[in-house]
Amino acid sequence: MIPTPYPLEEALGIGWYITDTPGTGGVLRKSPEDFAVEEIPLQEPSGSGPYLICRLQKRNWEHQHAMKTIASALGISHRRIAWAGTKDKNAVTSQYISIYGVEEAAVEELRIKDIVVRPVGRNQHPLSLGLLEGNRFAITIRDCTAADTAATVAACTAAAAVGFPNYFGLQRFGVVRPVTHLVGRHILQGDYEAAVMTYVALACPDEDEEVRRIRTEYRETLDAKAAIAALPRHLGFERSLLSRLAEAPEDHAGALKNLPPKLLSMFVSAYQSWLFNRVLSMRLADGVGLDDPVSGDRLLFENGREDLVTETNRRLVSVHLSRGRCAIAVFIPGSEGARIEGKSDERMAMILEEDGITAEDFKRAADFVGLRYNGALRPIAVKSEIQSGVLETDVSLAFTLPPGHYATTVCREFMKADPRAMI
Known part of the structure; x- marks a missing residue:
């Protein structure tokens, strides 16, 4: 295991690689055709x-x-x-x-x-x-720069069958503006003004310079009408928020309700994703592997059954893990709260306490956005049989993932590149 050298990943809780091979480098999505996705219906x-x-x-x-x-x-x-x-x-x-x-x-x-x-x-x-079976991916990484790309690809392909950290990828938080989890945190804290200002007025370095200027100017002036006139048409969600503030400058909750319900609900979900990433990275920082059961770990079986690792059953759990019968999982909390069973639960509770967020806040947010946040178990490893190939400086990868798992999480282990090269 090696830590990420990229501050953007670190900020999103994506802290570690499970493989220690040199990355292939290169560029993901040099053209849209390099990243093909086919949904498998349920x-x-x-x-x-x-x-x-x-x-x-x-x-x-x-x-x-x-x-x-x-x-x-x-x-x-x-x-x-x-x-x-x-x-x-x-x-x-x-x-x-x-x-x-x-x-x-x-x-x-x-x-x-x-x-x-x-x-x-x-x-x-x-x-x-x-409600889908999963997704098939056919991906090409272009312009790889590794000294021995074939060796890296072979090692990572073998490691994928054992498992990579099941991080929520950069897309979960916003590709050019990774702020969705920040907006979600403010919604959970009941600070709707801060949520709106983060979404509309927080300028990010990868944005167009003119858009950054408009966001900064709005933060300073709070002139919603001027910002609407200045923002490009494609930033329709920002314009929608501002249209409400132009009519009622203090109605930040109403401004958020102008967004599509599914987008609004994704903010809180993104915060939950950030929590998971943080706790998983803390586990890896301890040097504990993805299939190394520790007393207090939660287990998720293929049939949906849940269990806990104890000192008594650790050896049996290792057998189940090696045979793919279950997975170590982290509980992502929501409105139902969570029991404290092991170190991952303790760390999750610590982060929530630092942010001042409780189960009651998830209940209030659920009422506000119109979606329940009950909490859920998520496996800490993503495993896949990958078909890979190397042609000069290009790498091809073909694999299938369950719903809610990220192809970029797989690709980052191969590439170990700046996350901006994967968007």
Whole structure:
């Protein structure tokens, strides 16, 4: 194990690599075609119902922007579109969406650049986040700079079967502006003004210089109308927040409610993701491996059963882990609170105490954003059988991951590059 040298990863709790090989370096997503994602549906449409199930293929489209564009072209509210998983922007992606109350003919007539929507059936219920089998990835890393790329790829490919740290990737927090977890923290703390100011007025170094200037100017003047006039059209969510503040400068809660519900709910989820990353990195900093059971560790079995590691069962747990029957997991807390069973739970509680956040805050946030935050177990390792290849300075990777797992988390172990080279 070696620590990350990149401050951006460190800030997001992504602190360690499990492999100690030199990185391949290189660039991920030199073109969208270098990052292909195909969603594997959980089930086929039932054949009847008010929800039209469609296969959506897109190239280089941000997820929320794509959904709003499709809704606009259909003449409906974007709230009538649902999906099982969000997909990357700088990529070629295939996924399924459900659209309430539209006819197949209307969808078939859509003509949007780099977007294809094809009806595949109907269902009685909309799709919902997480209800998918997984995702297939076909990825090419370009312009690798390692002295022995083939050796690095071989070592990391073998290590992937054992497991990489199951971090939430950079996309979870915002690619150009990794601030979603900060907004979520403010929402949990009940500081809606700080949440709005972070989302609208916190300038980030990877942004366009003019956009940074506009954000900074708004922070200094609080002139919402001037900021709306100055911000580029593609920053529609910021403009939506500001439109409410232009009418009611003190209504920061109302401004947040102007955002799409799914985007609003993702802020709190991003904070939970940051908590998980932090606790996992603390464990790795102790030198404890991903499959090394420690008394108090939580276990998650394939059938959903949960258990705990004790001094008595540690040897048996090691056998189960080696045979893939269960995984060591970290509990991500929510409105139901959490028992303190081991060191990871203690660390989670410590971070929440430092931020002044309790289970009651998750309950209040759930009411505010309209989504329950009950807490959940997440495995600390992501494992995959990878097909890899090296051609001159390019590396190809093909693998499948369960829902909620990040391909960039796999790629970072191979590349060990600045996270900005992976966006």
